[in-house]
Structure formats: C-alpha cells, structure tokens
Amino acid sequence: MAYSWLKVPNDSDFTIVNVPFGVFSVPGKSPRAATILGDTVLDLSLLEEAGLFDDIMPIANIFCRPDLNTFIEQPKAVWSNVRQRVIRLLVEPCEDPRLKENSALKRASFHHIAEVKMHLPIHVGDYTDFYSSREHATNVGTMFRGKDDALQPNWLHLPVGYHGRASTVYVSPHNVHRPYGQLQKDANDPSQGSEYGPCQLMDFELEMAAVVGGAANTRPMTIEQAKSRIFGFLLMNDWSARDIQKWEYVPLGPFTSKNFATTVSPWIVTADALEAFAAPTSAGLQDNPTPLPYLQDPEYGSYDVVMTVAIQSARQSQPNVVCTSNFKNLYWNSAQQLAHHTVTGCSMKAGDLLGSGTISGSTETSFGSMLELSWKGSREVKVGEEKRKFLHDGDVVVLKGHCVMSRHTFGCRDRST
Amino acid sequence: MAYSWLKVPNDSDFTIVNVPFGVFSVPGKSPRAATILGDTVLDLSLLEEAGLFDDIMPIANIFCRPDLNTFIEQPKAVWSNVRQRVIRLLVEPCEDPRLKENSALKRASFHHIAEVKMHLPIHVGDYTDFYSSREHATNVGTMFRGKDDALQPNWLHLPVGYHGRASTVYVSPHNVHRPYGQLQKDANDPSQGSEYGPCQLMDFELEMAAVVGGAANTRPMTIEQAKSRIFGFLLMNDWSARDIQKWEYVPLGPFTSKNFATTVSPWIVTADALEAFAAPTSAGLQDNPTPLPYLQDPEYGSYDVVMTVAIQSARQSQPNVVCTSNFKNLYWNSAQQLAHHTVTGCSMKAGDLLGSGTISGSTETSFGSMLELSWKGSREVKVGEEKRKFLHDGDVVVLKGHCVMSRHTFGCRDRST
Numbered sequence: 001m002a003y004s005w006l007k008v009p010n011d012s013d014f015t016i017v018n019v020p021f022g023v024f025s026v027p028g029k030s031p032r033a034a035t036i037l038g039d040t041v042l043d044l045s046l047l048e049e050a051g052l053f054d055d056i057m058p059i060a061n062i063f064c065r066p067d068l069n070t071f072i073e074q075p076k077a078v079w080s081n082v083r084q085r086v087i088r089l090l091v092e093p094c095e096d097p098r099l100k101e102n103s104a105l106k107r108a109s110f111h112h113i114a115e116v117k118m119h120l121p122i123h124v125g126d127y128t129d130f131y132s133s134r135e136h137a138t139n140v141g142t143m144f145r146g147k148d149d150a151l152q153p154n155w156l157h158l159p160v161g162y163h164g165r166a167s168t169v170y171v172s173p174h175n176v177h178r179p180y181g182q183l184q185k186d187a188n189d190p191s192q193g194s195e196y197g198p199c200q201l202m203d204f205e206l207e208m209a210a211v212v213g214g215a216a217n218t219r220p221m222t223i224e225q226a227k228s229r230i231f232g233f234l235l236m237n238d239w240s241a242r243d244i245q246k247w248e249y250v251p252l253g254p255f256t257s258k259n260f261a262t263t264v265s266p267w268i269v270t271a272d273a274l275e276a277f278a279a280p281t282s283a284g285l286q287d288n289p290t291p292l293p294y295l296q297d298p299e300y301g302s303y304d305v306v307m308t309v310a311i312q313s314a315r316q317s318q319p320n321v322v323c324t325s326n327f328k329n330l331y332w333n334s335a336q337q338l339a340h341h342t343v344t345g346c347s348m349k350a351g352d353l354l355g356s357g358t359i360s361g362s363t364e365t366s367f368g369s370m371l372e373l374s375w376k377g378s379r380e381v382k383v384g385e386e387k388r389k390f391l392h393d394g395d396v397v398v399l400k401g402h403c404v405m406s407r408h409t410f411g412c413r414d415r416s417t
Numbered sequence: 418m419a420y421s422w423l424k425v426p427n428d429s430d431f432t433i434v435n436v437p438f439g440v441f442s443v444p445g446k447s448p449r450a451a452t453i454l455g456d457t458v459l460d461l462s463l464l465e466e467a468g469l470f471d472d473i474m475p476i477a478n479i480f481c482r483p484d485l486n487t488f489i490e491q492p493k494a495v496w497s498n499v500r501q502r503v504i505r506l507l508v509e510p511c512e513d514p515r516l517k518e519n520s521a522l523k524r525a526s527f528h529h530i531a532e533v534k535m536h537l538p539i540h541v542g543d544y545t546d547f548y549s550s551r552e553h554a555t556n557v558g559t560m561f562r563g564k565d566d567a568l569q570p571n572w573l574h575l576p577v578g579y580h581g582r583a584s585t586v587y588v589s590p591h592n593v594h595r596p597y598g599q600l601q602k603d604a605n606d607p608s609q610g611s612e613y614g615p616c617q618l619m620d621f622e623l624e625m626a627a628v629v630g631g632a633a634n635t636r637p638m639t640i641e642q643a644k645s646r647i648f649g650f651l652l653m654n655d656w657s658a659r660d661i662q663k664w665e666y667v668p669l670g671p672f673t674s675k676n677f678a679t680t681v682s683p684w685i686v687t688a689d690a691l692e693a694f695a696a697p698t699s700a701g702l703q704d705n706p707t708p709l710p711y712l713q714d715p716e717y718g719s720y721d722v723v724m725t726v727a728i729q730s731a732r733q734s735q736p737n738v739v740c741t742s743n744f745k746n747l748y749w750n751s752a753q754q755l756a757h758h759t760v761t762g763c764s765m766k767a768g769d770l771l772g773s774g775t776i777s778g779s780t781e782t783s784f785g786s787m788l789e790l791s792w793k794g795s796r797e798v799k800v801g802e803e804k805r806k807f808l809h810d811g812d813v814v815v816l817k818g819h820c821v822m823s824r825h826t827f828g829c830r831d832r833s834t
C-alpha cells in the first residue's frame with residue numbers, strides 16, 4: 001500500500017494509485033489540466049512550468065490548454081510517465097522532492113476541490129455509443145421481440161454501435177431538461193401518426209466511456225494497437241427519451257431521443273490505474289461463437305468496477321441506490337470496440353469517446369436503465385419511500401464507480417428538470 | 418445579368434452571382450479563406466488585411482484561419498454583407514474600386530485555380546445524415562420490404578436521420594479505399610454468422626450537405642431560425658459498403674459501412690446565392706399528412722440544382738453520366754431537418770454538416786446510388802462501353818451540381834481504390 005505526504009481522507013477514491021486527469025478553473029484563470037489526490041486538486045500546468053515534466057514531455061505547454069487532447073494525443077508512454085512522475089512526487093517516502101520541498105509551488109498549485117470548477121476534460125471530436133452488455137441487449141430484445149429472438153443475428157459477431165452526438169456531451173453536474181419531441185399516438189394504429197409533447201419516459205443509461213488517445217490512425221487497428229490507444233475512462237450517463245426513441249429509431253437508429261444530453265464524470269481514470277482491477281467479463285469466454293480474428297483479444301476481459309445508480313427526488317435528502325452493476329458486465333470490451341470501429345478504416349482521434357452501452361447485470365437490481373428496472377413500465381421501482389417507472393422532474397441521478405474510479409462525489413450527478 | 422471586370426470563362430459556374438467560400442493554400446503559406454470567380458481564386462485574408470471588410474466585419478483576422486468556422490459562426494447578415502462586398506468589388510461597372518485599382522493587392526491575392534490546393538473548408542464538429550428523398554426511401558423500402566410497406570410509419574412525420582462520423586469527412590478529390598469488414602455468410606441462414614473480407618458492394622450516394630452557421634443554440638430552433646442558420650451547401654458523396662451495412666445496421670443504424678469516408682466539394686455555395694433558384698420540391702405540397710407545426714415551413718421548397726453522377730473507369734478517358742437528379746427531389750428540406758435536429762434541444766454549432774440523404778428522382782436514370790440504379794444488383798448499369806452493378810476499383814466517381822453550384826471540375830471527383 002502506498003501513501004502520500006499529502007493528507008488524503010480515508011474514504012477518498014482519489015488515492016495515490018489513481019492519479020486521474022481533468023480540467024479545472026479557478027476564478028480569473030483559464031481552464032487547465034489537473035490531477036487530484038484526496039481533496040486536493042493539483043494544477044499540472046504549474047508543475048509543468050516548474051520543469052517537473054521536462055525530461056518526459058515531448059511538447060511544451062501541454063497542460064495550460066483548455067482540454068487534454070494534446071496530452072492524450074501523445075503515445076501511451078508519455079501518459080504513463082507523467083502518471084508515474086506524479087506518484088513519485090507525492091508518495092511518502094518521497095522519491096522526487098521537487099514539489100514537496102517547494103512551498104511556493106505547493107501554495108500556487110494546490111486547490112481544495114470545493115474551490116474549483118471542473119470542465120469537460122476533452123474536446124470530443126466524435127462520440128460513439130456501443131451496445132455491448134449482453135445482459136442489457138438481452139433485456140431490451142426480450143421486451144421488444146420476445147425471449148427467443150432477443151439478440152439480433154449480428155450481436156454475437158460484432159460490437160453493435162452507432163455514432164452519437166458530440167456537441168451535447170456535457171460534464172457532470174449538468175441540468176438535463178425533459179425534452180419535447182415527437183411521440184407516436186398509438187403504436188397499434190400507426191395511421192394516427194404522432195404528436196408533439198414532452199417526453200413521458202425519461203431515462204438514464206449507466207455506461208462507461210473509453211477515451212481514445214494517441215495519434216489519428218489511417219488504417220484499421222489491431223486489438224493490440226487498440227489497447228495502447230485507450231487513455232482512460234469516464235462514467236457516462238446516456239440520457240434517453242424512450243417514447244421519442246421508439247417512434248423515431250426505425251430504420252437508422254436513435255436520434256433526437258439521445259442527442260439532447262450525454263453527461264460524463266469530470267476525472268478521466270487512466271487505463272494504467274485500472275490495470276490492477278483487470279477481471280474476466282461476465283461472459284467469461286467468447287467461444288460460442290468465437291469472434292473473427294480481428295476481434296480476438298488474447299487478454300479478453302474488462303475491469304472490476306462496481307457501478308451504481310442512485311436517484312434522489314426533489315423531496316429527498318439522500319440518493320437511493322436503484323442499480324448496482326459492474327464494468328465486468330460486458331461482452332465486447334473497449335479494445336474490441338475500438339478495433340471494430342476502425343475495421344473499415346475509420347480514423348480515430350484523441351478525445352473521441354466510446355460509450356460501452358448500458359451496463360446491466362443478470363439480476364433485477366443490476367439493470368442499468370429505468371426501462372429495464374421497471375421492465376418497460378410494467379412495475380414500480382422503489383426509490384426510498386417513493387416509486388418510479390421512469391424519471392420525474394427534479395430527480396437527481398447519481399452514477400458512481402467504485403475501486404479506483406472517480407471519487408463518489410465526482411461521479412455523474414445530474415438533475416432531470 | 419452582371420459581369421465582372423475579371424475575365425470569367427463562359428462555361429464557369431463560378432460567376433459573379435455565385436461567390437462561394439472555400440479554404441486554399443499555396444506552397445509555403447498556411448491554409449486560409451478564399452472565394453473564386455471563373456478560374457481565379459481570391460485570397461480573402463489579403464482583402465481583409467487591406468481593410469476591404471473593415472466596416473462590415475465584427476472580428477479581426479477571420480479569413481487567415483485554416484477553416485471558415487469563425488466566419489460562419491457570425492450572424493447571417495455578416496455572411497451576406499461579405500458576399501455583397503465581394504460582388505461590389507468585382508462587378509463592372511465597379512461599385513467599389515479599392516481592389517480593381519490596387520495592382521499590388523490584385524497580384525498578391527489572385528491565384529489561378531490550377532496553382533492552389535483546396536482544403537476541407539470547415540472543421541466539422543458533428544455530421545448528420547438524413548434520409549429525406551421520398552423517391553430514395555421508397556426505392557430502398559420497396560427493395561427490402563416490398564412496395565406496400567416501403568415507407569416506415571414515421572417517415573412522413575419527421576425527417577429520419579442519424580449521426581454520422583465527422584472525422585472521416587474529406588474534401589474531394591480523395592482516394593476512397595474499398596474497405597474490409599464483416600459480411601454475413603448467408604442471409605437465409607444467420608447461424609452461419611459472418612466472415613471478414615473486402616466489401617463486394619461498394620457504392621456512392623448523391624447528396625447535398627447543408628453547412629450550419631451562426632452561434633450555437635441552447636434551445637430548439639423554429640423553422641424561421643433554422644433558415645437563418647444555413648450558411649450554404651456542399652455536394653456530398655456518402656460512400657457506402659452495402660454488404661457490410663446490411664449485416665451491421667440492425668437495430669442501431671449504419672456504422673462501419675459508412676464511417677470510412679464521406680467526401681464533399683471544396684466550395685460552399687451560399688444559401689444567398691441559391692436563393693434565385695428556390696423551387697418547389699418534387700412533393701409539391703406536404704399535406705398528406707400535414708407536418709406537426711414545428712416542421713411547417715411557410716416557404717416550403719428546395720432549390721433547382723441539377724445533380725449528376727458520372728463514373729469513369731480506369732480504362733476510360735471520360736466520365737459517363739449514370740444519374741441525373743435534382744436537389745428538388747426532397748420531401749424534407751434543410752430547414753426542416755435542422756429544426757427537427759434541435760427539437761429535443763440538441764446544440765448545433767457552426768460547421769456542422771447536414772447531409773440531405775441520397776437524392777433520387779422518380780425515373781430509373783435519376784436514382785442517386787448504384788443500389789437503386791442496379792436495383793439491388795439485379796440489373797446492369799451502362800457506364801460507357803462497360804457495365805456495373807456496383808463500383809469497381811479504379812472507378813472515379815464525379816458528382817456535379819449545375820446552376821450556381823460549384824464549378825463542375827470542383828464537384829466531387831473521387832477514386833474508388
């Protein structure tokens with residue numbers, strides 16, 4: 001177990017083995033890169049200015065920019081070196097005393113988390129959402145097509161995904177307004193058409209988003225290359241208007257039902273930090289069928305990250321957990337998603353986001369959306385003393401990731417309004 | 418009829434009533450904004466530097482940037498003023514002699530088109546592709562579901578669309594490589610799964626892309642607002658791998674079958690320039706059904722732009738026209754697409770692209786894709802002396818737009834390789 005000379009509260013997820021990356025600002029200063037340890041946000045631009053990364057950084061002034069894109073565009077070795085350097089600077093006994101012994105630098109670069117504003121850490125060039133939890137796809141398929149036809153014929157052969165809307169990826173916390181849109185009048189009588197009105201079936205989706213790093217590819221990536229191109233992960237809530245989705249999505253996929261808001265946690269937990277939590281997926285093996293060679297991952301697995309969703313209504317003082325799932329509940333992992341994404345030659349850029357798809361487990365309390373928890377609105381979900389089928393206005397939806405994932409108060413915590 | 422004191426070849430689409438915007442570079446100089454008249458590319462950054470736009474431009478140094486985004490982020494009045502100013506500078510009799518009488522400025526800012534390199538004129542934040550030609554949707558629906566079920570129940574109620582991939586929007590000319598990807602082995606026996614191999618059904622899609630301008634919205638746009646937010650149009654080829662598409666697209670839409678390349682023409686023809694060619698759509702009226710109020714356009718219509726596709730094989734010396742369609746062949750116009758895009762609150766930014774969807778007419782020679790021209794591969798399409806069902810390697814695909822659209826040699830001209 002490693003400790004820091006800096007005080008870290010006992011319950012903090014931001015320990016010295018985490019070192020996530022984010023973008024913060026304080027009044028009067030432009031947004032810039034940071035990491036966090038306990039309650040302390042460290043201004044990486046000042047550490048960089050003081051020369052602490054000089055020997056390991058190929059480019060100058062990388063941390064004073066308003067997003068991390070240029071940093072994560074560097075090769076994986078650079079990300080790893082910076083993380084290791086931060087650990088050496090902060091660990092006790094100290095391995096690199098240039099920060100610990102520089103009071104002026106500490107004063108200038110340390111901020112209490114309560115005093116800073118967090119920003120979207122990346123400029124999202126493109127955002128893709130996958131559909132890679134077998135439990136989730138089976139649930140949705142069973143609801144809409146019946147148990148025998150639950151998975152479409154392609155599902156076990158490729159990570160099904162679709163392009164999402166990059167301009168509406170917001171950092172959490174964010175107020176998500178209940179959208180107005182087109183709703184079918186009567187599913188049994190399509191000739192009645194649709195009406196315009198507020199979404200009645202407002203929902204969240206519990207997801208993890210991989211942040212793509214490295215230089216843009218011009219050719220398909222192998223699984224091996226894809227692995228080295230995943231910078232880290234964000235918790236993600238893919239807000240969804242189920243009634244709008246149902247009417248619009250045939251045949252080209254969800255559109256206005258999904259493009260009003262996608263929220264992500266502010267701190268990117270690196271793939272390096274998650275390494276220690278590598279774990280088999282809920283599928284165990286992929287052998288029925290075996291994927292095509294370009295999708296075969298010799299280290300097939302995901303990460304053991306407990307993921308929860310809690311809801312706090314406007315009348316409640318505490319969030320109530322409605323779902324406990326795990327990042328292991330995936331059939332296609334992030335490296336497979338990335339390799340598939342590029343199979344026809346698609347260029348991936350630093351800052352691109354790959355949503356995992358809703359991460360549902362196999363039990364009724366591990367489903368990652370109200371659609372599944374209420375089984376298409378056929379049953380009530382307990383939210384403390386209250387009940388829900390879908391979200392109400394004023395509900396705060398809190399996503400958390402345990403283990404090294406972002407400290408709980410910095411998961412997603414967004415209000416449905 | 419207006420003429421310029423600058424020589425314009427008789428057959429040029431870049432007349433003084435066009436004034437399209439693009440981004441060019443010459444050796445040793447960074448990319449910057451330009452317009453074109455006849456064969457002459459005009460460096461707008463030098464005209465700006467000489468003060469010719471000082472009284473009408475809210476921001477300095479707008480034309481020396483590598484994309485037009487900051488310019489088209491300005492209100493529509495700014496775009497119109499700049500276009501009018503360029504016309505006044507170039508028209509004969511001259512209405513503003515500051516360019517005509519400045520030999521040094523003319524020498525520095527005029528380039529023959531053959532001497533410049535054209536770039537993608539915008540940074541595409543997000544790219545959306547619609548499906549708004551009724552003739553095209555009916556063709557595809559008839560092929561795959563039969564005549565009676567051709568249009569899905571939602572199609573006449575909203576402009577169906579999906580999010581595309583922004584990172585692979587390329588300026589024409591571009592070499593488009595035949596992608597490898599997943600192909601279903603036997604559609605009649607899904608249990609056989611898929612195999613990895615080269616796309617066998619390589620296709621183009623003849624589209625027009627609207628370029629969104631103005632400041633990012635935070636609320637839904639009315640039709641009226643949407644109209645003032647369309648900066649101009651590009652010809653677009655939405656390259657498509659039909660066999661990959663068929664296997665992957667259920668239920669979330671096309672993905673790797675479309676994200677390897679989308680090519681656009683280099684010159685953005687402004688909405689102002691197209692105004693003179695406003696025309697009813699092929700639908701005439703939208704009264705069966707009448708759209709919901711937020712989609713009702715009091716000036717419902719499109720533009721009379723003849724659009725052609727020609728193919729030139731590696732053995733041929735001339736392109737052979739295989740399709741003659743028209744931008745009128747739309748059911749949902751660009752303003753309706755944009756209003757619908759924002760109905761749930763999606764934020765649109767300057768530089769976002771809205772593809773029209775394949776623009777097919779009602780006759781067999783006006784279909785905008787090989788899929789339709791060869792009717793799913795059931796008949797041969799004449800390409801000069803040769804025949805095609807889908808594209809062959811080495812085929813050059815030439816898209817043109819007539820009337821004021823970009824000069825024919827600067828439509829899309831891309832090689833399938």
Ligand SMILES: [Ca+2]
Nearest residue numbers: 205238357358
């Ligand atoms: Ca999702």
Ligand SMILES: [Ca+2]
Nearest residue numbers: 622655774775
């Ligand atoms: Ca298309």
Ligand SMILES: [Mg+2]
Nearest residue numbers: 238258261262
């Ligand atoms: Mg979303």
Ligand SMILES: [Mg+2]
Nearest residue numbers: 655675678679
């Ligand atoms: Mg495309």
Ligand code: NI
Nearest residue numbers: 124125541542
């Ligand atoms: Ni961008």
